[in-house]
Structure formats: C-alpha cells, structure tokens
Amino acid sequence: MLRVKGLTKKFGKKVANENVNLSLEAGEIGVLLGPNGAGKSTAIKCILGLLHFDGTVKIGGFPANSSKAKQILGYVPEFPCLYDMLTVREQFEFVVRAYKLDREKSRRYAAELVDRLRLTEVVDTLCKDLSKGMQQKVSIICALLPRPKLLLLDEPMLGLDPHAIKELRLIVQDLAEEGVAVLISTHMISTVEGIWGKAYIMNKGKVVSCHRKEEMVGMWSESLERIFFAETESYDSQWRYDEPIKPSSAKAPAAQPSAGSSKKKPQQVSRPKTTKKKKNNKKKK
Amino acid sequence: MSALTFLVTRQWRNTLREKIRHPQFWIGVLVVLAYFALYIWQEISHTGTTGVLDNAMPKFKGGAMIVFLIAAFVGLNIGLNRGSSFFKASDINYLFVSPLSPNRILLYGLLKKCLACVLVTLLLLMQLTNLRFYFGLGIRELLILMGAWLLLTLSLSVISLSVYSISSVSKVMKRLFFAVLYLAAGSIIFGIVVALWKSGTPFSDTVTFFNEPVLRYIPLGGWAGGFLAEAMDGRTLYALAYAGLLLLLPLIGLLIALHNRSGYYEDVLTSIGHGYGNSLYHSSPDVIVKEKSKRRRSHLIGRKRGEAVLFQRQVTEQKRSLTVLFDRGTLGMLALAVVLGAFLQSLDRKGMYPFIMQILSVAILCYAMIFTIPMGKFVDELNKPFIYLIPGSPLRKLYYASTAPMIKAFVEGLLCFVIVSLFARLHPAFVPCGAFFYASAALLFYASYLASLKTMGLRNSRGSHMTLAFAILSAVFLFELSLGANIGKKLYAISETMFILDFLILAAFNVIVSIVFFYSSKGILDYRA
Numbered sequence: 045m046l047r048v049k050g051l052t053k054k055f056g057k058k059v060a061n062e063n064v065n066l067s068l069e070a071g072e073i074g075v076l077l078g079p080n081g082a083g084k085s086t087a088i089k090c091i092l093g094l095l096h097f098d099g100t101v102k103i104g105g106f107p108a109n110s111s112k113a114k115q116i117l118g119y120v121p122e123f124p125c126l127y128d129m130l131t132v133r134e135q136f137e138f139v140v141r142a143y144k145l146d147r148e149k150s151r152r153y154a155a156e157l158v159d160r161l162r163l164t165e166v167v168d169t170l171c172k173d174l175s176k177g178m179q180q181k182v183s184i185i186c187a188l189l190p191r192p193k194l195l196l197l198d199e200p201m202l203g204l205d206p207h208a209i210k211e212l213r214l215i216v217q218d219l220a221e222e223g224v225a226v227l228i229s230t231h232m233i234s235t236v237e238g239i240w241g242k243a244y245i246m247n248k249g250k251v252v253s254c255h256r257k258e259e260m261v262g263m264w265s266e267s268l269e270r271i272f273f274a275e276t277e278s279y280d281s282q283w284r285y286d287e288p289i290k291p292s293s294a295k296a297p298a299a300q301p302s303a304g305s306s307k308k309k310p311q312q313v314s315r316p317k318t319t320k321k322k323k324n325n326k327k328k329k
Numbered sequence: 330m331s332a333l334t335f336l337v338t339r340q341w342r343n344t345l346r347e348k349i350r351h352p353q354f355w356i357g358v359l360v361v362l363a364y365f366a367l368y369i370w371q372e373i374s375h376t377g378t379t380g381v382l383d384n385a386m387p388k389f390k391g392g393a394m395i396v397f398l399i400a401a402f403v404g405l406n407i408g409l410n411r412g413s414s415f416f417k418a419s420d421i422n423y424l425f426v427s428p429l430s431p432n433r434i435l436l437y438g439l440l441k442k443c444l445a446c447v448l449v450t451l452l453l454l455m456q457l458t459n460l461r462f463y464f465g466l467g468i469r470e471l472l473i474l475m476g477a478w479l480l481l482t483l484s485l486s487v488i489s490l491s492v493y494s495i496s497s498v499s500k501v502m503k504r505l506f507f508a509v510l511y512l513a514a515g516s517i518i519f520g521i522v523v524a525l526w527k528s529g530t531p532f533s534d535t536v537t538f539f540n541e542p543v544l545r546y547i548p549l550g551g552w553a554g555g556f557l558a559e560a561m562d563g564r565t566l567y568a569l570a571y572a573g574l575l576l577l578l579p580l581i582g583l584l585i586a587l588h589n590r591s592g593y594y595e596d597v598l599t600s601i602g603h604g605y606g607n608s609l610y611h612s613s614p615d616v617i618v619k620e621k622s623k624r625r626r627s628h629l630i631g632r633k634r635g636e637a638v639l640f641q642r643q644v645t646e647q648k649r650s651l652t653v654l655f656d657r658g659t660l661g662m663l664a665l666a667v668v669l670g671a672f673l674q675s676l677d678r679k680g681m682y683p684f685i686m687q688i689l690s691v692a693i694l695c696y697a698m699i700f701t702i703p704m705g706k707f708v709d710e711l712n713k714p715f716i717y718l719i720p721g722s723p724l725r726k727l728y729y730a731s732t733a734p735m736i737k738a739f740v741e742g743l744l745c746f747v748i749v750s751l752f753a754r755l756h757p758a759f760v761p762c763g764a765f766f767y768a769s770a771a772l773l774f775y776a777s778y779l780a781s782l783k784t785m786g787l788r789n790s791r792g793s794h795m796t797l798a799f800a801i802l803s804a805v806f807l808f809e810l811s812l813g814a815n816i817g818k819k820l821y822a823i824s825e826t827m828f829i830l831d832f833l834i835l836a837a838f839n840v841i842v843s844i845v846f847f848y849s850s851k852g853i854l855d856y857r858a
Binding site: 123127 | 330344347419
C-alpha cells in the first residue's frame with residue numbers, strides 16, 4: 045500500500061531525511077519512532093506530497109501528490125488546526141464534499157465515530173471553541189471519514205484523554221483488520237506498544253532500523269521501548285545545559301542501521317523508573 | 330455546491346452570526362451609518378463653501394503616487410519575509426491533502442485574498458468627505474482611486490507569493506532579492522531627491538513633483554499612480570495600459586507558482602510557521618554548539634536576576650534580530666525627521682520663532698511615533714507566561730517589560746532631533762531635551778495602553794484597546810498642553826534657551842503619569858495569573 049524508496053529531503057544544505065525506505069502492506073500497522081527532530085514529521089509531509097523531495101513515494105501504486113493517491117489517503121496532522129469558523133458538523137460535511145463521498149453513508153459513519161470519541165455534545169459548536177483534545181478528535185474523524193486505504197497519523201495521541209487514546213487504538217486495530225495500512229508517527233511509545241506490527245526507528249533523518257513484531261516474539265527486544273532506546277540512545281542524552289556539546293566524546297556508540305543491532309544488550313533504561321517507584325513507596329510508608 | 334464554495338459561504342455565514350452576537354459589531358455599524366447619514370445631510374445642506382486646496386488635483390495625484398510607492402515597497406518587503414498570506418494552517422491540513430486540484434485551491438486562495446482586498450478598499454469610502462472637501466473629488470474620482478488601490482493590493486498579494494517561491498530556494502537568493510529591492514528603493518529615493526534639488530522646487534510643492542510622468546515607469550507603485558492619473562485625466566487607453574501592466578506581472582507570478590502544480594505547498598508550509606528547516610537546524614548538535622557559543626558572547630541572559638530578566642530577554646532577542654536600535658519604524662521616523670527638517674527649514678527662512686519650531690517638531694514626531702512604536706512586543710510580553718510567573722513586584726515587572734522599547738525610543742528621538750535641529754538650526758540643548766520627552770511619551774503610551782487593557786479586560790479586541798488608549802493619551806496631552814504653555818511662558822520670559830527646559834519638565838510629568846498608570850494597572854498581572 046505504501047512504498048517509499050530513497051526519500052531524501054533537504055532544506056538548503058540541511059538534510060532532514062536521508063535515503064528513507066519504508067513499506068507498508070494492506071492491514072499492517074507501522075510505527076515511526078524517533079527522538080525530536082529525527083525527521084518523522086518531515087517524512088510524513090513528503091509522503092503527503094506537501095514537500096518536494098528526492099526519491100519515490102507510491103501510495104496504492106499511485107505517485108504521492110496525485111489526486112488518486114490523495115483519494116485513498118487519510119491524514120491526522122500533528123497540530124489539529126481546524127477551520128475555526130466551521131462547526132464540527134460542517135467540518136465533516138466539508139470533508140464529505142472534498143472527497144465526493146456518499147452523504148448518507150458518511151453521515152452514519154461520522155455519527156458512529158462521534159459517539160465512539162464522545163463528541164456528541166459539541167457537533168454544533170464552532171471549532172474555535174473546542175479544547176485542543178476535542179479538536180484532535182475532530183481531526184481524527186475527518187481523516188477517517190473518506191475510509192482511506194492508507195492512514196497517516198502524526199502524533200495522534202497528543203492532547204487526547206485516556207478514553208480517547210483507548211478508543212483510537214481500537215479504531216486503528218479495527219481499520220487494520222479491514223485491510224487499511226496505518227502509519228503512526230509518535231514518540232509516545234506506550235500508546236502504540238500493543239498494536240504495532242512494524243516499527244521503523246528514525247534518528248537524525250535516517251531510518252536506523254526496522255523491526256517486525258512477529259520476528260521479535262520471545263526476544264528481549266519485544267518491548268518497543270527497549271528497541272527505541274537501544275537504537276537511539278547516544279550522546280544526546282548526556283547533554284547538559286551548562287556544558288557545550290562535544291559529539292566526539294560520545295559515550296554510547298551511535299546506532300547501526302542494521303536489524304542485527306537490536307540484538308545487542310539494551311542499556312539500563314528502566315532504572316530511573318524503579319528508583320522513582322522506590323521513592324514513592326518510601327513516601328507512602 | 331462544491332467543497333470550496335461550501336467552505337467559503339459557511340465560514341462567512343458563521344463569522345457574521347458570531348459578529349452579530351457581540352455589541353462591538355453593532356457599535357461599529359452605528360458609527361458607519363452615522364457617518365454616512367452625516368455625509369448625506371451635509372450634501373443636502375451644502376452651502377457651497379468648501380476648503381478645496383490650491384492646486385488640489387496635482388497635489389492629490391502626487392500624494393497618491395507617494396502612498397502607492399510606499400505601499401509597493403512595504404508589500405514586497407513583507408512578501409519576501411513572510412511569503413503567501415493566501416492560506417492558513419487549516420488549509421494545509423484539510424485542503425492540501427485532499428484530492429482537490431492544487432490549481433483550484435490556489436484559485437480559492439486568490440479569490441479569498443481578492444475579497445479581503447475589496448473590503449479593505451471599501452474603507453476608502455470613509456474618506457469620502459475629506460477627499461471631497463479638500464480636493465473637490467467626486468464619486469468618479471473616488472471610484473478610480475479605489476480601483477487603483479485594489480489593482481495594486483491584488484498585484485502585490487500575488488507577487489508576494491511568487492517572489493517568496495523563487496527567493497525561498499536559498500538564503501543567498503533571498504539576500505539577493507532583498508539587496509535588489511533595497512537598492513532599487515534607495516536609487517529611486519536618491520533620484521527623486523537629486524531631481525528635487527536640481528529643479529529648485531520649493532518644499533510646499535514637493536508633493537506635486539510626484540506627478541512627474543517618469544515616476545509612472547516604476548513597477549507596481551508607479552503603475553498604480555499612472556493608472557490613477559491617466560484615468561482622472563480621461564485618457565482611458567493609457568489608464569488601461571497601466572492596469573494591464575498591473576495585472577500582467579502577477580499573472581506571470583501566478584504561472585511561476587503553478588509551474589510545478591502543487592509547488593507552492595512547501596512555500597505556504599514554511600511561511601505559515603511550520604519551519605521544518607528551522608526546527609531541524611536548531612536540533613542539529615553542531616548548531617546547538619554554535620548557538621550556545623553565541624549565547625555566551627551576548628552576556629545578557631543570566632547577568633541580572635529577578636524582574637530585570639524581562640528586560641534582558643527583550644534586549645537579547647532584539648540584539649539577535651539586529652533591531653536593538655533600528656527597525657522599520659525607526660527608519661520611517663528618520664525619513665519623517667528629514668522631511669520635517671526640510672519643512673522647518675523653509676519656516677526658518679520665513680523667520681519663524683525657534684520655540685514654535687521646537688513645539689512643532691516634538692508634536693509631529695511624537696504623534697507619528699504612536700504609529701511606529703513596537704506595541705506588539707509589549708503585548709507579546711503580556712501573552713507569555715513569564716511576566717506572571719516570575720516572582721517579584723508587579724510594578725517592577727511592568728517597568729522592565731517596557732524598558733527596552735523606551736530605550737529604543739530615546740535613541741530614535743536623539744537621532745530624529747539631531748536631524749531636525751541641523752536642518753532648522755535649533756539650539757543643541759534641544760536635542761537631548763526633545764529626546765527625553767519623546768521617550769517619556771513612548772512610556773506614557775505603553776502605560777495608557779496598559780490602563781486600557783486593565784479597564785476593558787484582555788478579551789477585547791486590539792482595536793478597542795487602542796481606541797481607549799488614544800482617548801486616555803488625548804486627555805493627558807490636553808492637560809499637558811496647558812501645563813506646558815504656562816511653564817513655557819514663564820521660562821521664555823527668562824530667556825529663549827530656557828524654554829527648552831519646558832520639554833524636560835513635561836517629560837518628568839509624563840513619567841509620573843506613567844507610573845500612576847502602571848501602579849493602577851498592576852492588578853492585571855494578578856488577574857491574568
């Protein structure tokens with residue numbers, strides 16, 4: 045459903061993405077993980093055809109940026125900037141018209157999604173009067189309304205309440221079962237822990253590794269969080285405000301872009317959590 | 330109904346519904362209706378006496394040409410800096426990713442912009458009385474003026490999109506465009522000054538000089554002026570030629586923007602603030618090292634503690650953007666000082682008293698400063714959380730938040746009064762005294778704006794706040810005028826030079842009034858917190 049080959053994006057001399065290769069089959073849930081500034085959002089913008097890039101992107105066999113590709117594409121943006129002066133209902137109607145969807149079917153589907161994401165009370169409210177979390181929910185419904193074959197979600201869980209996060213995870217799983225390919229870009233690893241099928245770890249604009257969940261069963265690296273830290277932890281984590289950064293004095297080796305690197309023993313990433321727990325226990329006592 | 334038509338109509342309908350619910354809208358409607366009612370009443374009871382200026386039409390055409398040239402320069406400058414203003418972030422999220430054709434989307438953006446331009450142009454109708462009274466203009470002339478302005482603003486908005494598209498390829502290209510724009514503007518100004526000097530045109534006729542046909546060859550601004558002049562003179566063919574030029578250039582720009590179908594998407598993304606390039610630049614470790622070293626060189630952050638950090642932060646920001654002393658407003662003020670100096674020089678030759686020239690220069694520069702003062706910086710400070718969160722006295726916080734622009738105003742005042750004094754041969758002691766008054770007036774403006782914020786609440790529009798701030802300022806200045814006249818009379822009786830001290834005394838008065846305003850408005854920080 046999605047084929048990205050050699051995607052390279054430069055802003056002047058700065059390289060945002062370098063030779064990014066991704067692929068997703070129908071019904072697959074892929075996650076794009078990486079620290080801030082890793083190039084996840086830029087890659088998604090390139091896939092959407094919003095930015096010029098080198099390389100090829102094909103969506104359902106159609107080149108990105110073609111209207112046929114856009115017809116089967118759903119996108120939840122990083123920042124839910126809706127049309128302020130449209131009500132939630134009108135926002136949905138606009139999407140229905142833009143994608144030339146069947147009105148009755150879309151209306152029923154929208155009602156179902158509104159109910160699942162608990163937006164019933166605000167459907168006639170202007171989008172400018174919604175909270176950020178509610179705007180994000182509206183944005184998710186707008187992306188789902190055209191019943192896309194490929195769904196791109198850029199930090200979809202930001203600002204959502206636990207109920208909505210749970211519901212979104214269920215929706216994503218339902219969609220995958222229906223054969224929709226889903227690509228989620230996030231750094232909230234725990235929110236995608238149970239649903240991912242394929243994980244691309246990005247760092248400094250490159251895909252440093254790709255993991256399939258079925259290949260990891262029974263291995264230590266089954267946990268997405270462990271994989272993430274093993275692949276991305278580097279000198280960045282040693283940075284202190286009052287000291288200049290010296291890339292050459294990096295303590296941890298840079299992650300290798302090979303799948304084998306994930307088999308290395310992970311660093312003690314969970315240690316701070318346990319100490320916190322101990323402290324909490326002491327307080328309780 | 331297509332998606333785009335639906336989008337436009339529903340947004341307009343909802344906006345109107347929202348506006349109707351607010352009393353400010355109805356007050357605005359009543360003011361406009363009252364204005365036109367008065368205009369009609371005046372037309373009916375017209376006695377035949379008007380204040381039409383001598384040589385009114387050439388003056389009007391020349392004035393219009395000046396306005397068009399400045400508007401063209403400012404429009405291109407903004408276009409180079411910010412790019413397209415056709416689209417919003419919501420358009421990127423929902424239009425650009427939809428299967429709608431990019432060309433249709435661009436057309437939608439263009440039409441939206443056209444409507445906005447038409448609405449702005451309609452505001453010219455509010456000048457109907459003035460234009461009729463001073464220049465003897467009729468409805469036909471007013472329509473021509475509106476047409477010229479509409480053509481110019483439309484051209485500028487389209488050109489800003491294409492210029493930004495071309496210049497955003499690289500920083501070198503952008504610098505090149507800026508250099509070309511400023512060089513062209515500089516050459517035009519230089520040429521005009523030299524031509525004025527050579528022709529020996531008296532100052533009072535400077536505006537009519539802008540009727541010179543050669544100025545009509547200047548792209549955009551000149552063409553708009555040409556259209557206006559030719560249409561008013563009844564030379565329709567020439568007027569149409571200028572209108573054609575004004576439409577042709579944006580058409581070429583539009584073709585460039587359409588060249589790669591959705592090529593403009595990236596420009597829109599960048600201009601709207603999704604500065605991916607910038608965010609990436611800052612996240613690169615090598616760059617962070619450079620940024621940190623820059624921070625150390627500035628020696629500003631961390632030097633002072635407490636409320637003073639507000640001042641330190643503003644100065645550091647301004648230092649980084651090279652606007653500690655000079656910004657667009659300062660350049661405008663310096664240009665005004667030159668014009669004012671030339672005007673006062675002509676008065677000096679006619680034997681005008683120096684003290685009147687001093688009062689005139691202070692009054693005009695302070696009045697103009699109101700429009701160039703960086704009020705946005707002060708308002709930004711109130712919109713950021715720091716001013717509320719930093720522990721300390723609210724009065725001191727407000728003081729430090731307005732110190733940086735006040736210092737800027739003082740330096741700006743020094744430069745302006747040096748220029749004016751050199752031209753009009755005023756006493757050197759007038760320069761620092763005038764600058765002090767100028768800076769104190771800036772402080773007073775900040776304080777009155779703050780008082781209006783406190784009175785009306787932060788939820789009101791900026792226009793309402795400004796209106797009340799102006800009203801407060803007018804009341805203070807009215808009292809100050811009477812105070813200054815009384816003290817000045819006594820000082821002038823001692824000696825002519827002593828009169829200059831009057832400005833220092835009034836500056837002290839401004840500072841005291843400002844402190845009172847700050848003190849009475851300090852509760853705004855608690856309210857917001």
